[in-house]
Amino acid sequence: MTDPTTGMSNPEPQAARKPPASSVGVLGWLRGNLFNGWFNSLLTILALYLLWQVVPPLFNWLFFDAIWANVPAEVCRENREGACWAFIRERYRLILFGTYPFDQQWRPLVGVLMLLAVIGFSCFRRFWRPWLGLVWLGALAIYLTLLGGGVFGLTPVRSDLWGGLPLTLLLAVVGIVVAFPLSLLLALGRRAENMPIVKAICVGYIELIRGVPLISLLFMASFMLPLFMPTGVTIDALIRAQVAIIVFVSSYLSEVIRGGLQALPRGQYEGAQAMGLTYWQMQRKIILPQAIKISIPPIVNTYLGMFKDTSLVAIVSLTDLLLATRQSFADPEWRQFFVEGYVFIACIYWSFCFFMSKYSQHLERALSTGHKT
Amino acid sequence: MSDTQGVTAEEKHCEAARRMPAPDNEAIIEMVDVNKWFGQFHVLKDINLAVNRKERIVVCGPSGSGKSTLIRCVNRLEEHQAGRIVVDGVELTNDIKKIEQIRREVGMVFQHFNLFPHLSVLENLTLGPIWVKKQPKADAEATAMRYLERVKIPEQANKYPGQLSGGQQQRVAIARSLCMNPKVMLFDEPTSALDPEMIKEVLDVMIELAETGMTMVVVTHEMGFARTVADRVIFMDGGEVIEQNHPEEFFHNPESERTKAFLSQILKH
Numbered sequence: 001m002t003d004p005t006t007g008m009s010n011p012e013p014q015a016a017r018k019p020p021a022s023s024v025g026v027l028g029w030l031r032g033n034l035f036n037g038w039f040n041s042l043l044t045i046l047a048l049y050l051l052w053q054v055v056p057p058l059f060n061w062l063f064f065d066a067i068w069a070n071v072p073a074e075v076c077r078e079n080r081e082g083a084c085w086a087f088i089r090e091r092y093r094l095i096l097f098g099t100y101p102f103d104q105q106w107r108p109l110v111g112v113l114m115l116l117a118v119i120g121f122s123c124f125r126r127f128w129r130p131w132l133g134l135v136w137l138g139a140l141a142i143y144l145t146l147l148g149g150g151v152f153g154l155t156p157v158r159s160d161l162w163g164g165l166p167l168t169l170l171l172a173v174v175g176i177v178v179a180f181p182l183s184l185l186l187a188l189g190r191r192a193e194n195m196p197i198v199k200a201i202c203v204g205y206i207e208l209i210r211g212v213p214l215i216s217l218l219f220m221a222s223f224m225l226p227l228f229m230p231t232g233v234t235i236d237a238l239i240r241a242q243v244a245i246i247v248f249v250s251s252y253l254s255e256v257i258r259g260g261l262q263a264l265p266r267g268q269y270e271g272a273q274a275m276g277l278t279y280w281q282m283q284r285k286i287i288l289p290q291a292i293k294i295s296i297p298p299i300v301n302t303y304l305g306m307f308k309d310t311s312l313v314a315i316v317s318l319t320d321l322l323l324a325t326r327q328s329f330a331d332p333e334w335r336q337f338f339v340e341g342y343v344f345i346a347c348i349y350w351s352f353c354f355f356m357s358k359y360s361q362h363l364e365r366a367l368s369t370g371h372k373t
Numbered sequence: 374m375s376d377t378q379g380v381t382a383e384e385k386h387c388e389a390a391r392r393m394p395a396p397d398n399e400a401i402i403e404m405v406d407v408n409k410w411f412g413q414f415h416v417l418k419d420i421n422l423a424v425n426r427k428e429r430i431v432v433c434g435p436s437g438s439g440k441s442t443l444i445r446c447v448n449r450l451e452e453h454q455a456g457r458i459v460v461d462g463v464e465l466t467n468d469i470k471k472i473e474q475i476r477r478e479v480g481m482v483f484q485h486f487n488l489f490p491h492l493s494v495l496e497n498l499t500l501g502p503i504w505v506k507k508q509p510k511a512d513a514e515a516t517a518m519r520y521l522e523r524v525k526i527p528e529q530a531n532k533y534p535g536q537l538s539g540g541q542q543q544r545v546a547i548a549r550s551l552c553m554n555p556k557v558m559l560f561d562e563p564t565s566a567l568d569p570e571m572i573k574e575v576l577d578v579m580i581e582l583a584e585t586g587m588t589m590v591v592v593t594h595e596m597g598f599a600r601t602v603a604d605r606v607i608f609m610d611g612g613e614v615i616e617q618n619h620p621e622e623f624f625h626n627p628e629s630e631r632t633k634a635f636l637s638q639i640l641k642h
Contacts, residue, residue, distance in 0.1 A: 270450050271487030275501040275553055276476035285500060290491050369491055369533035 062343075073333040087337040088344050091328040095341065098163015098324035100147075104155060108166035111146040114139060115169060123359060125366065136177060143170065159238045163319030165348065167238075171245055171310040171320070172352075176303055179250040184288060186254035187261060202254075209251035214309055217244040222316040241313045249306045256302055260295035261287065293367050300360040304353050321345055394586040396428035396604055401557055401588055402447055407456035409442060416442045417453065418612040424557070429589045431599040431620075434609035435635060440592045443609065444559045447590070448472075448479045461556055477505055480550030484562040486542045488534035494521070494545050495530040501553045513552070520548035524578050540571030544578050551582075558582070560591040594639060600624065608632045 022028055034044045065082025067075065076084035088095070097105045118139040121127060147166060150156040162170075189195075189202035209217070221244040222237060229235070264287060272282040292299070314323035325345050329338045402424040409417040416439045424430055432440045445451040446458060449465055449472045458465045460475045488497050498517035502508040508516075521527040524544035526537075534542050543563055550558060560579070564572045576598050583589060583602045593599070599606050599620055606623040608616045608631075616623070616632045624640075627633050 265485075267483060267485050267487035268489065270481075271483065271489065273450060274448055274476060274479075274481040274483075274487075275549070276473050276505045277501070278473060281504050285504065286489055290489075293491065367491070369535055 073337075076337065083340050083343070084337045085340060087334050087340050091331075091334065091341075092344075094164075094328040095321070095325045095345065096164045097166065098319035098327070099161050100163055100166070101155070101157060101161065104149075104157060107146045107149070107154065107157075108162070108164070111143045112166050112169060114146075115143055115173060119173070140174065140177075159236050160317070162238065164324040165321050167313075167318060168310050168321040171242055171313060172307045174242055175245045175249050175306055175310070179246045179253055179306075182246065182250040183253035183257055186250060187257035188283060190254065190258055191261060206251045206254055209247055210255070214244070214248050215312055215315060217248050218312060218316050220244075237316060238318060241316055241318055245306065245310065245313075249302065252302050252306075253299065256295050256298040257291060259298065260291035260293075263294055264290055293364075296360050296364050296367075300356055304356060307352060307356070308349060321348065392584055393429070393602065393604075394427055394584070396588075397426040399426050400424065401426045401461055402590070403457070403459045404443075404446075405457040405459075407446065407453045407458060409439075409446065409451065409453045409455075416612050417446070420456070420614060422607070422614065424588065424590060426556075426588055427586045428604050429583050429587075429602050430591070430605050430607060431603040432590065432592045432607045432609060433594060433596070433599065433635070433639075434615075435638075438609040439612040440609045441561050444481075444561060444590050444592055447557075447559060448476050448481055450481075473505075477553065478556045480553055480555035480558045482543070482546050482550055482558065482560045482563045484565050486534070486539075486546045486566075488542055488546055488549070490534050493531050493533055494526075494537070497534065497545060498549050498552045501549070506553065517548070517552055520551045521545075523551075523581070524548045525574075538571060539567045540574045543567065543571075543575045547575075547578055547582070557588045557590065560589065560593065562592050562594070564593065564595060596624070596639065608635065610635070 022031070035041045061082050063082075065079070066085055067079055067082060068085050070089045071086045073084075073087075073090075076086055093102070093105060097108055100108055118135060122132060122136070145151060146154070147162055147170075148157060148159065186202050186206060189198045190206065192199050192202075218241055221240040225240060226234065268286055268290065269282065272286040277285065311320055311322035313320050314326075319327065322345060325341045326338075328341060329335050400423040402422070404420050404422040407417055407420040407422075408415070420443060422443075432443065434440050442451055446453045446465075447460060453465075461478050463471055463475055465472065465475060488494075489500070492500065495514060495517055498520065499510065499513035502513035502516060503510055506513075518527055518530065521530055524547055526541055526544055529537055529541060529545070534545065537545065547563075563579070564575050567575060572595070576595060579589075579591070579598065580602055589602075591598070591602075603620045605617055606620050607614055608623070608627075608629070610631050616627065616629045618628075623632075624636065627636055
């Protein structure tokens with residue numbers, strides 16, 4: 001630092017000063033973000049006008065003019081201003097549990113609550129231990145037992161009667177849990193330059209599955225697979241759809257993971273190899289943890305898409321949450337309130353997706369360890 | 374090391390060099406007629422080199438001369454296509470068990486540290502001992518702390534590599550290799566990626582390591598280090614070993630014209 005009057009170097013370091021008042025605080029924020037020049041001010045005012053036009057009527061329809069009480073359909077039909085939540089109150093069990101026997105619906109309810117508890121439990125990193133895998137196996141076994149029955153005095157319920165949220169959750173959770181390790185193997189296999197046959201199989205699998213729509217996979221699993229089976233052997237429609245989903249998601253996911261693997265500098269491999277780690281030790285302790293960490297946003301992206309795509313199983317006659325909702329419109333009395341039905345399940349889908357999204361952001365922060373080397 | 378006034382750098386080198394233990398006469402690394410190609414490019418040409426136990430070798434040469442490739446062949450980060458490499462009595466072949474056996478005995482320090490950013494400093498140090506040497510965690514951690522003290526950063530044990538300066542990271546990397554209790558340490562331009570003010574702290578650690586009698590093969594441009602520590606300086610150019618000699622001879626009476634040209638380039642300032 002040089003003194004301009006004397007040209008001499010200033011021996012004292014300068015003390016830090018505060019930034020100008022107009023650039024900080026609420027005013028600074030408003031000016032910087034909303035009224036930064038006449039054009040941006042115009043856009044801000046336009047946006048506020050649009051919000052004023054859209055938001056109050058929406059809130060009126062959703063909340064203030066809506067019918068919340070448990071009233072007959074005629075009352076709802078007379079109220080043209082607001083939503084008819086009475087429909088949901090009337091039909092929520094059909095929407096949530098589909099065609100599952102009415103008097104047995106506590107079973108899927110308990111199953112779903114338990115599954116949600118296990119998911120919540122698994123969110124804590126301190127429980128990421130090998131035994132968590134056993135907890136998951138146990139939870140899925142209990143879930144299937146609850147839904148299927150036939151043991152412990154539970155009435156047997158055929159899987160084609162399962163429906164609604166429990167079915168959607170089953171397809172999504174099993175899809176997520178099984179597709180993940182499969183996709184890791186596929187991604188590693190595709191990068192195994194010194195094992196050309198393994199590599200070719202993985203590339204073939206990924207490119208073949210990725211290249212067809214999930215709907216066609218579901219169709220093939222449901223209608224073509226039985227043609228190739230020996231007579232007398234049948235596979236449950238639910239299992240076929242589940243396998244189709246796993247196969248489909250794993251091909252997408254493996255490419256996401258491969259992207260993460262390619263982002264790692266070669267030095268990470270060399271550092272691990274130079275200390276004598278075996279291939280699998282290196283993958284498990286060094287490479288995959290980092291590759292998965294940097295792939296969290298696209299992994300979650302894939303999972304969100306897959307969670308919502310489970311609704312496609314409706315075309316092979318599985319009564320998932322969406323199809324169960326559509327079936328709840330079948331009653332002519334309530335037919336016109338389908339919007340309320342869709343809004344209701346949209347909220348359910350959104351809650352799960354929002355949770356996944358928030359959790360992934362939390363995980364990204366929690367796993368962040370400063371700069372990369 | 375004391376920095377007494379009036380002692381020239383030259384004398385300091387000599388004084389430190391006198392403290393270095395003498396090498397044995399038994400080879401720990403033997404390279405016989407080693408050749409390597411990257412595609413059509415002939416990187417290593419008929420390399421014959423033996424490194425004795427406790428010997429400290431500095432490899433220098435212009436970039437692209439094959440010096441990094443040479444030491445990366447010793448632990449099979451690069452594969453040689455012709456010739457023999459024997460490390461501590463084990464010949465390097467495609468047998469992955471042998472490769473892993475050699476890698477357990479050979480430590481390596483890289484230009485870019487190659488620490489694992491998702492693991493704490495302590496975890497970086499104990500990973501190898503726990504997973505490769507199957508040591509109990511407590512023992513591995515005790516050893517790790519001892520080496521962190523030796524490289525003078527025990528207080529950083531629970532930080533992540535990304536929170537350390539370059540010099541500190543490289544010292545962690547050296548400690549990480551030492552935790553495996555290696556018989557040989559390879560250094561691949563350990564100070565080339567460091568800011569100037571951090572080079573000394575890393576070189577100091579390497580000099581102390583040399584004083585303990587560690588066998589070291591160091592690729593570096595730090596000629597002061599070479600004079601202080603090396604028993605032998607090897608000059609490579611175009612994939613060949615052009616000249617090798619004791620550092621005094623090497624720096625004062627280089628035989629080859631190429632060596633002279635190289636030395637005049639790097640010692641100009």
